[in-house]
Amino acid sequence: MYPSYNTSPKTPDATGMGSNAVQLAAKMHLGWNIGNTMESPGGETGWGNPQITESYVRFLKQTGFNAVRLPCAWDWHHLSDRSKAKIDPAWLSRVKEVVQYCVNNDMYVLLNIHWDNGWLDANINNLKKDSVNAKQKALWEQIATTMRDFDEHLMFASANEPPAENAEQMEILNSYHQTFINAVRSTGGRNSYRVLVVQGPGTDFDKTDRLMNTLPTDQISNRMMVEVHNYTPAQFTILDQDASWGKMFYYWGASHHSTIQPDRNPTWGGESEHIRVFGLMKAKFIDKGIPVLMGEYGAYRRGNSQNVPLDLNTHNDAVDYWNRYVTKQAIQHGLKPFFWDTGAALDRRNNRVLDQRTIDAILAGSR
Template sequence: MKFRILYNSLALLIAVILCISCKKDKTAAPAQLAVSPSEVLFTTDGGLSEITITSNTKWNISNTASWCTATASVTEGNGKITLNAQSNTDTSERSVVITVSAGSTLKEIKVRQSGKTNTYNIPPDSTGMGSTAVQLAAKFKLGINIGNTLEAIGGETAWGNPPVTQALIDKYKQAGFTAVRIPCSWDQYADQTTGKISDQWLDRVKQVVQYCVNDGLYVVLNIHWDGGWLENNITTSAQASVNAKQKTYWGQIATAMRDFDEHVMFASANEPSASDATAMNVLLSYHQTFVDAVRSTGGHNVYRVLIVQGPSTNIDYTSNLMNTLPADPTPNRTMVEVHYYEPFQFTALSDDASWGNMFYYWGQNYHSTIEPTRNATWGEEDFVLSAFPKMKAKFVDKGIPVIVGEYGAYRRTTPLDMDKHQASVDHWITFVTQQEIANGLKPFWWDTGGMIDRNNYTVKDQRSLDAIMLGGQ
């Protein structure tokens, strides 16, 4: 009996010790807390922004702002905080620091909202702006890009091209092009605190646009890759800050270019990285901000044709996902943009890759018997014939023009069957150009100086130029 009592007492003691030990283990881990993003910028209109909380314990929110609510999905462990900012009717920017705490660990979320501004607005002016998007699209046929120049990170000449001149634009017109796309960078020329774009840069871009208008050419001016601030951030977490920057930049760009007539079109972005419905909704908000910002500047911009990009400017994504266009108070002034470089292994791949090797020969009648491993295995004529009708049915047939803002196939020096390779490139260019036009699309060749010499304005690649013009007949 004594042994049983002793045994039971010993067992109880061990249990107590283990319990205390477990409690010590549970309380020993330090509180972990992280917030992302830690800074949010809302436009004047307000909206929603989502904050991700990563934690291993309970946490609390401290918020003193009445204009911005912070609602938590949970208050322990990993969770989300939804910020909801009301519209700001004041002209001053406002801000609040929202604190998230877990024990003695504190994290701050800095929230800012732009003030209301009416400084851009002037009365609408329809002079020289009479064409709808469909009517305007009928006025140009073949376009060319001034690639790797005004969008170059580091400055206009940073990627090896000289400054754009009137003589270069004159050459484009002489060669047979009726439209010019100007890829352009803005973020590197802007104050990152205020968003103010350099007046000197705005004037320089305006000068290049004027060169084109001087020759009666139609112009597409965009915000290009620009460091990826929009293109690589088609996400709900970045949505508020990207929309704020989109509004700030397009307000300034549109104001600077406002006096140009309908020869000048604006394009919201370049190749926005979106491939699902969630990203498409975010992208639509960026396009809506673009439309609203341009229209609010008044004057000719109330009637200007505006171009919005499909998700990733991919034809299939655009066909499947782009089921809504941004609302526009001015009807029938919207175009859609896609790009075409298929199959990339033939058009532009410069080295064999893990996912596929380069193709040197393209088209049913252009395969090589000398180098058969380099023949295209997909993306040939049947692929082209199935691609462009998707844009025709989705948009063109409904009165929404589509531009192919970039397309191209480029010549290599390494093929063993060089005559067949050259003929393949010729065939791709002519066939693709023909099919784009046949389906009501407006093609813009991507050129970085390989076809038209930027220094002496001579034609460096006559075969490609001839193939484009043949396709445009």
């Protein structure tokens, strides 16, 4: 369907690639998402964020983070020839430049194909399986070839939050992950040894525990990680208006319930739920030598929105507590946390902290 883009495979090169997945995970302390940027359909600034600068990456490092997740679109507005799934060389070059900023500053970087207008996520079915695998192969051959000379600071991730609800869909999703791994490895050089990350179904803890019972095969052992995301409970962390399936929670944590606004206290998803799901990942993967990245997580303040909690002090304390507690428990269970930020916590234009309480909470949880 598409031409092969693995046009210059290199012999395997282990230089600078000495860490296996467990050793590499141990080097990652705290991760940060540069969200709503490289995955925007209008290019890097399409969702209102500035272009990423090396000074911002240095600022991240100074703030206390040593790993970056770089959500990235490729198919969505970045193909120079759609019929051939050919990525615009200028876009490949720009993404490579941003990765270089991270590597220059001894930051580990996770580069993915994000939602990308849903070409993979919306097509986890037998009807589209062959065409999706063809596109996955074409895109990853190009990305991997372009980024091949980076050392182990760079990891690739197959997708973002690919949904799968049952064993049949999981088998199809695994084929997409397998295509990703095969495509990257086929390009050779340092990609023969690069650590690769595959996403659990929906990056959901319970579905990943239930359905992800086999990982793709790899020509090199112990170079794979699994990724899940954590916004539990969503009514507290990310919901910005009441939904048919649930009302917003403004408060969270056993000691951060409101007496002023009890109808906005949480009804599920407390501390014990996080302990439970972290335990699932520890038993299924981490204890078996397969690191788990918590590739996105975070709770966010509502004080600036139209939905202002009546008990604002308790709300803000609860947000701090969630970010601190979840960071701490993730790390204690062996997961590697990457906070999701779209520019609200750190000012990317002036390299300053906008939400000191959130940064303090994350850092406190990491100690």
